[in-house]
Amino acid sequence: MKRYLNLLDFTLYSLLRRKWKILFLMLLFSYLVFLFSSVLLLTGAIKNEAKKGVRALPDITIQRLSAGRQVPIPIAYGEKLKEVFGVERIEPRIWGYYFVASTQANYTILGYDNERDTWKGLGKIVVHDTSDLKLGEGEAILGEGILKDRYLRLGQTLALDTPSQATMSFQVVGAFKGVTNLHTYDVILLTQKDAREILGVEEGFVTDFGVTISNKNEITTVAKKIVQILPGTRVVIKGQLARTYDMVYSWRSGFTLITLLGCLFAFAMMVWERASGLSAEEKREIGILKATGWDTSDILIMKSWEGLGISVASFMAGLIVSYVFTFVLGAPLLKSLIVGWSVLYPPFTFTPSVSPDQILVLFSLTVVPYLIATVIPSWRAATIDPDTVIRGV
Amino acid sequence: MTSAIRRRRRHRPASIFLGALALLTVGLCLCYAHGINASRHSAEQAPLREIAVRIVGSSDLAVYNAARYLRHVTLTDVSTPFQDCPGCLDYFPEAMSANPPGFAGMSTQMSFGTP
Numbered sequence: 001m002k003r004y005l006n007l008l009d010f011t012l013y014s015l016l017r018r019k020w021k022i023l024f025l026m027l028l029f030s031y032l033v034f035l036f037s038s039v040l041l042l043t044g045a046i047k048n049e050a051k052k053g054v055r056a057l058p059d060i061t062i063q064r065l066s067a068g069r070q071v072p073i074p075i076a077y078g079e080k081l082k083e084v085f086g087v088e089r090i091e092p093r094i095w096g097y098y099f100v101a102s103t104q105a106n107y108t109i110l111g112y113d114n115e116r117d118t119w120k121g122l123g124k125i126v127v128h129d130t131s132d133l134k135l136g137e138g139e140a141i142l143g144e145g146i147l148k149d150r151y152l153r154l155g156q157t158l159a160l161d162t163p164s165q166a167t168m169s170f171q172v173v174g175a176f177k178g179v180t181n182l183h184t185y186d187v188i189l190l191t192q193k194d195a196r197e198i199l200g201v202e203e204g205f206v207t208d209f210g211v212t213i214s215n216k217n218e219i220t221t222v223a224k225k226i227v228q229i230l231p232g233t234r235v236v237i238k239g240q241l242a243r244t245y246d247m248v249y250s251w252r253s254g255f256t257l258i259t260l261l262g263c264l265f266a267f268a269m270m271v272w273e274r275a276s277g278l279s280a281e282e283k284r285e286i287g288i289l290k291a292t293g294w295d296t297s298d299i300l301i302m303k304s305w306e307g308l309g310i311s312v313a314s315f316m317a318g319l320i321v322s323y324v325f326t327f328v329l330g331a332p333l334l335k336s337l338i339v340g341w342s343v344l345y346p347p348f349t350f351t352p353s354v355s356p357d358q359i360l361v362l363f364s365l366t367v368v369p370y371l372i373a374t375v376i377p378s379w380r381a382a383t384i385d386p387d388t389v390i391r392g393v
Numbered sequence: 394m395t396s397a398i399r400r401r402r403r404h405r406p407a408s409i410f411l412g413a414l415a416l417l418t419v420g421l422c423l424c425y426a427h428g429i430n431a432s433r434h435s436a437e438q439a440p441l442r443e444i445a446v447r448i449v450g451s452s453d454l455a456v457y458n459a460a461r462y463l464r465h466v467t468l469t470d471v472s473t474p475f476q477d478c479p480g481c482l483d484y485f486p487e488a489m490s491a492n493p494p495g496f497a498g499m500s501t502q503m504s505f506g507t508p
Contacts, residue, residue: 005405009407012406012407012410013406050453050454052442052452053443053446054452055443056444056446057452058450063468093450105458108455108458110450125444125448143455145455176445177441179438180441180444180445181455182454183442183446183451183452183453183454183455184455185455186458187449187455189448208468241452245466245467312414316414316421317417319421320420323427340456342456345456346456349431351435352427352432
């Protein structure tokens with residue numbers, strides 16, 4: 001142990017002779033780790049955030065297509081769906097968007113049915129004045145974003161236009177709690193009747209159906225049956241939605257990582273440059289050590305200490321800074337690239353979701369090549385005759 | 394002289410370096426602890442979020458609302474231009490870039506018909 005500590009001492013004294021070069025190298029190393037790990041951490045967190053909600057979704061979503069475009073679906077389709085074996089629950093849903101020209105924002109309007117068991121629990125996520133929250137006609141529950149956008153408070157009135165330009169007023173009876181901002185920031189919850197009028201969905205039609213299947217292993221089979229009995233519909237299963245998040249956010253992080261590839265190439269060139277040969281000063285040092293009685297193994301241990309010390313310390317520092325940057329500071333600038341920006345942008349922080357395999361990949365892409373690039377040329381120099389090395393022949 | 398050597402030995406570079414590595418390890422452990430704490434906090438809020446998702450009917454994040462076809466990346470709606478697959482690659486700049494700067498003298502609002 002003492003021998004190793006002495007070798008480490010010697011290595012560090014040797015590094016101190018080149019302290020500015022080493023410091024710059026460590027800064028560059030840490031910066032590279034910081035950049036790549038920040039993108040990976042942020043992407044992992046946003047994917048995780050989106051996927052968390054998938055559990056609560058209906059197993060199958062059914063939409064109707066006409067001339068290649070989505071159109072409202074007849075509510076009578078629900079009767080046909082009941083005939084499919086394995087269908088546990090059918091939820092006809094009315095939802096759509098309301099564009100506000102003055103702020104260039106789209107509100108999401110949802111029709112809510114007090115009677116449906118699946119939609120119970122509204123009172124738990126809404127701030128409201130009354131003890132029993134029941135959404136009535138002419139009443140609305142708003143997301144925090146809309147309250148801010150319209151400068152509204154509870155008890156005040158929200159005016160919305162129908163497609164025929166008639167204005168309808170809704171009393172704000174509740175506001176979604178901040179904890180649900182990521183899903184409700186731009187949402188206006190109305191009764192199904194009011195939502196139908198604002199969105200212009202005719203009687204007898206709904207926007208889509210959410211279907212819950214009793215046996216989760218049969219989702220694909222039931223989806224195939226639904227396509228057969230309801231031709232002209234698009235059937236989307238829950239698994240596809242989860243994969244969509246992977247695709248959407250992975251492609252964004254991939255795009256960002258591509259722009260950072262230049263840094264990785266610069267680092268690879270530096271490693272390559274080192275691997276292709278030591279500097280004359282380093283060769284002379286190894287030659288002198290060999291001439292004074294050092295073994296090749298001692299020199300390899302010394303160089304391993306050097307490589308490990310620089311790369312592991314830089315890697316750890318880069319990782320810590322990227323964690324703090326992403327999860328404590330909220331990833332300023334990078335958040336715009338990966339998550340985007342918006343007119344009504346909800347304030348939120350990411351829940352850390354660190355995948356060990358990503359860290360391992362980053363470790364093998366940075367620390368391992370650097371270690372190899374430090375040890376191999378030293379081993380080559382250490383096996384040459386010291387006299388030849390010192391003379392620089 | 395002896396005390397000077399002892400002092401130097403106490404501050405040998407190996408000790409300082411190993412101390413720095415230990416500090417970095419503590420830093421990583423603190424990050425891990427922060428992560429565990431944040432995950433616990435998030436898990437406490439999870440039931441409320443699940444209710445929100447069940448009521449809203451979609452797990453899509455409310456972070457893109459300037460374009461209708463981006464608000465719900467997994468589900469299309471009547472106005473979605475690309476309806477061929479859920480989550481078709483978005484091209485609208487809102488989804489993956491910083492907010493564009495205002496252009497002097499140019500209206501950023503869309504209007505139809507005669508003003």
